[in-house]
Amino acid sequence: MECNPKIKSDSYDFFKDIEKYINKMKDPQYNNESSQFSSNCKNFSDTMKSSFKDKQIAISVCEDIMKLYKSLNTNNKELTQCNEYKNDCGFFNYWVNFKISKNIINGSHCIYYIYNGIDSQFMQSNFFYSNSDNIYDIDKNELDKMNILYRLYENYSELKTIINATRQQDKRSLLPFSTECCTDYIQAKYICNDDDNNESTFCQKLKSFESEYEKLYQEFDRKRSEFSDNLIKLSECPNNKIITTAVTGTVVGLIPLFGVLYKFTPMGQVIRSKIGILNNDISNNDDEMTNISLMEQENEQLPFQKGTYNIKYQSL
Structure with missing residues (x-):
């Protein structure tokens, strides 16, 4: 199926009101709405179960999307009127893409197609107005x-x-x-x-x-x-923009959060204090470890090679 993912000139406009949407979803009442969608969402999961790992995931995705729809559709303003409620429609389309793409089996169906399956289950609901024409697949x-x-x-x-x-x-x-x-x-x-x-x-x-x-x-x-x-x-914030990287060996990867923990947390103080102790221990035991390593090499081949790294960082 051709999904035709795209991005529109106004696709990011809803970020002007993003705090409003985040606060709306933190409202306790928002999270108490799921029960009224259970029957419809179960029907959706029956028809679209092949697109999700299991039916419960499909039900959860359906409920999350409909909770947001009802939350945005206050005073029956209708999310079909996207010229008037442009940012609400934009955020709803983003949320539909986010929730479905996060949970769908890769390559099973388009976002638009899955949403149509939800839309069709609520056509007779008194709070719902079909807005599938305003839903599109966002470029990944x-x-x-x-x-x-x-x-x-x-x-x-x-x-x-x-x-x-x-x-x-x-x-x-x-x-x-x-x-x-x-x-x-x-x-x-x-x-x-x-x-x-x-x-x-x-x-x-x-x-x-x-x-x-x-x-x-x-x-x-x-x-x-x-x-x-x-x-x-x-x-x-620690920088992980790598200017030059030459990596050989079996271990590849960086952990940017380590820099945050090292610099800003009590853990960092502990690490820094332990480094001196560790260096002393390494120095004292260097000869012993070398001898052990040589004996081991006589008995078996090591399954890996020592890696080399040439990594530089640049300020943001």
């Missing part, structure tokens, strides 16, 4: 970039809630969300450091995020004494 590369932006704002939203909390007991640790922000920001910045991409819509939206995050950091800085840990500045 662009969807991946949208997912990065969404996760950035999702963690930003958590950080904002913590920093603006008035009760001390609501001031949770910033570091988990700040670290996750760094992970996605490094990836996003790497994409936008490419000269061919730095003026793309994605990169423009990333600049908007940077601006919002900087405002949040300034707010944190004013309240720094209220928190037990740090909010990492985007400019201080």
